[in-house]
Amino acid sequence: MVGKPLTDIASPDDLRxxxxxxxxxxxxQIRRLLLDTVLSSGGHLGSNLGVVELSIALHRVFDSPRDTLLFDGGHQAYVHKILTGRRLAFAYGLRKEGGLSGYPDRGESEHDVIENSHASTALGYADGIAKARALQGVTDRAVVAVVGDGALxxxxxxEALNNIGAAPQRPVIVVLNDNGFSCAPTAGAIARHLSRLRAGAPASPLGPSVFDRTTVFEQxxxxxxxxxxxxxxxxxxxxxxQARALRRPVVVHxxxxxxxxxxxxxxDAERMHTIGSGTGGAVDPGSPVWSEVFGAELVTIAHRRADVVAITAGAPGPTGLTAFAARFPHRCYDVGAAEQHAxxxxxxxxxxxxxxxxxxxxxxxxxxxxxxxxDVALHRLPVTLVLGGAGITGPDGASHHGLWDLTLLAAVPGIRVAAPRDGTAxxxxxxxxxCCDTGPTALRFPRDAVGPDIPAVERWGSLDVLxxxxxxxxxxxxxxxxxxxxxxAARQLAEVGVYVTVVDPRWVLPITDVLIGVCLRYRLVVVVEENTVAGAVACALARAxxxxxxxxxxxxxxxxHRFLSQCGRSELLDExxxxxxxIAxxxxxxxxxxxDGRAVTP
Structure with missing residues (x-):
């Protein structure tokens, strides 16, 4: 085995x-494979480089899938995949159509118990699995949740820890992978608490008493x-x-x-959290991405308006707030992976x-x-939502496509929703x-680079004619x-005698009287939207x-209207x-x- 242990590992049994x-x-060898693969295919690099030894130890101590291993957020599961018989699939098919998902995937392996890529969920799963095991009388199968400090x-x-800690008879092992980061440096009081624990200092700044030295987990x-x-x-x-032998809920820090x-x-852990395919982590020198255009404009507006503040949920860079945070640090709030609180x-x-x-x-x-x-719409509060990654996001797969925001927003009374077509818009x-102070507003745009401007030939009210x-x-x-x-498509159709006028309503929800008036001039309306077909703009227009x-x-x-797997953005849109x-x-x-007299419906 000397010199080639990785190629001899087809299962956790081989590892043990x-x-x-x-x-x-x-x-x-695993670290080399991670670098060779992720720098080529794109994906989550930094987090997986950080859990190589931890993943090895987990699979040597616990017997997956008999013992249940759960990875919170899922983006730290690459090594787990490699060690559970998917080394070649990882090397040649990571985040590719028909290949290996960038997150746990129940369809890939019995070792993937949950398909999660949103943070803070694994502990809830662990609590539920432990409850089921207790009812079934199963006492010899461990439940282990690997949770990043960002997820905390x-x-x-x-909510899950509150339930796990209240049931000492249900042993859940929480492995806290503490690297000080989510996408960005971990924010909030929990980060300070973990920092004190890492330094060996009292968990509380109140004094050196025994009580003050206890951790939040012990409390x-x-x-x-x-x-x-x-x-x-x-x-x-x-x-x-040692954690397994305790046979009670335990946090391993x-x-x-x-x-x-x-x-x-x-x-640069923040920039290398996730990278694009074939970039080696380098910044694309070409067109700016949508979030950058938004971020630059927000800075310009904030210079004029002192009441404008920015909030992000653990991802200031990917959401375009880096420049705003640098210029207005006291007006930018990273609340962590807590969208509800945001x-x-x-x-x-x-x-x-x-x-x-x-x-x-x-x-x-x-x-x-x-x-x-x-909390926002019912109170008619002036809050602006900026939703990046709308529509198809590509190789991140089902849980990261932004296919539902227009459907959700269409159900919110009083909200105004915009979908800009280009950087100028x-x-x-x-x-x-x-400038809207009568209620909430929302803007949505994709994650990729901004294309060329699409000029309007005229404007009808708030609606642009393209x-x-x-x-x-x-x-x-x-x-x-x-x-x-x-x-x-309209230009192509004109060549075959089909007369089409193209409009951009700019504010797509709610349906305006201006848009209704324009629709009345035509025999047929076709709406194209990068959102699930269920209940979005076309449906709202038909009802109006x-x-x-x-x-x-x-x-x-x-x-x-289904969960779309990973694939390139352009390929999925073409499909x-x-x-x-x-469209034609x-x-x-x-x-x-x-x-022909047949019905035409959304």
Whole structure:
């Protein structure tokens, strides 16, 4: 086995048979595989480099899948995949269509128990699994949740700890992977608490009493072991065996270095948290991404308006707030992986006279819908949501596509929703949103680079006309950047005698009287939106037209109403027909149905 332990490991059983003296070489080989693969395919680099030794120790001490291993957030599970028989699939198919997911995937392996990529959820799963085991009389199967310190900034983690700690008869092992980061440095009081524990100082600043030295976990009823060096495999194995032997809820505090073993990731853990495919972590020198355009405009507005503050949920860089945080550090709040709190806190700030701008990914809006609906919208508060990563996000897979925000936002009374088509429109709409003081506003845009501007040929009220035909036949409405393909489709259709006018309503929800008036001039309306087809803009427009006594046929073109797997953004959009040719085909089909007297519905 000397010199090639990794190639001999097809299962955790093989790993447990490996002599301890071979483990440092195995760790080095895994780290090399991570670098070779992720620098080529893209994905989460820093977090996985940091858990190499921890993953080895976990699979040597626990017998997966008999023992249940859960990885919170899922982005730290690459080494787990490699050690559970997926080494070749990882090397050649990570985040590719039909290949290996960048997160745990129940369809890939019996070792992947949950498919989670949103933080703070694994402890809830662990509590439920432990309850089931207790009812079933199963006492010899461990339940282990690997949780990053960033996940402990989310409220769900404490809801679970509250239940886990209250049941000493149900042994859950919480492995706290503490590297001081989520996407960005971990924010809040828990970060300070863990820092004191790492330093060996009292857990409380109140004094040196025994009570003050107890950890927050012990106060909640869990035992506490650590901190232990997360890159020392023998020490890790020893403490994990000790945790299992306690047979009660326990936290094992493991300290790791994000990006360990790769100097660029060590030096810039935030930038190397996740990288694009084929970049080696380098910044793309080409077109700016949508979040950067938003961030620059927000800084400009904030210079004029002292009431503007920004809130992010653990990801200031990816959401475009880096420049704002640098210029206005006392007006930028990172609340951690806590989208619910982000919206509730924004509601409080708005109540006190500020205009909060909450920048989160579209996929994470799902977690804060209750707060948006009842804490913000019910109170008609001036809070602006900025949703990056809307629509297809590509190789991050099902849980990261932003396919539901328009559907959710359409259900919120009083909210105004914009979908900018280009950088100029984004800058205009950010300003208009922040000027709105009568209720909440939202903007949504994709995660990729901003394309060329799409100039309007004229403006009808708040609605931009991007292409105008000589005859009023079909009105084609684009929602967001897809309007570029709508314009191309209209030009193609003009060549075959189909007359199409392309409009961008700019504010897509609620449906305005201006838009209804424009629709009345046409025989057919086709709406193209990068959102699930269920209940979004096309449906809202059809209802509004019916309510206005103008049942103009509306055909909605959206994304499939199912969970989409990982694949390149452009490939998934092409597959869904979001090309000039695909849009033109939908227009022709809907027009033919109209002529034939068949129904045309969203």
């Amino acid at each position: 048979r490996l002599p301890p003296e071979q483990l440092p070489l195995l760790a080095a 900034t989310g409220g769900m983690a404490y 909640l009823g869990l035992s506490y072991l650590g901190p232990v060096d997360g890159h020392d495999i023998p020490a890790l194995e020893a403490v994990l065996r 493991v300290t790791t270095v994000k990006g360990h073993g790769y100097p660029p990731a060590d030096a 919206l509730a806190s924004a509601a409080g700030a708005a109540t006190a006279g500020l205009h909060p701008v909450v920048a989160i990914y579209s996929t994470f809006l799902n977690r804060a819908f209750d707060q948006l609906l009842f 984004l800058r205009e709409l950010v300003g208009e949103a922040i 292409y105008r035909s000589a005859r009023r036949d079909v009105l084609l409405m684009g929602v967001g950047p897809v309007t570029a393909e709508c314009v191309s 037209l019916t309510a206005a006594g103008a049942p103009i046929p509306v055909r909605g073109m959206g994304l499939p 869904a027909g979001f090309t000039a040719e695909g 085909n939908v227009v022709v089909t809907a027009r033919t149905e109209l002529v």
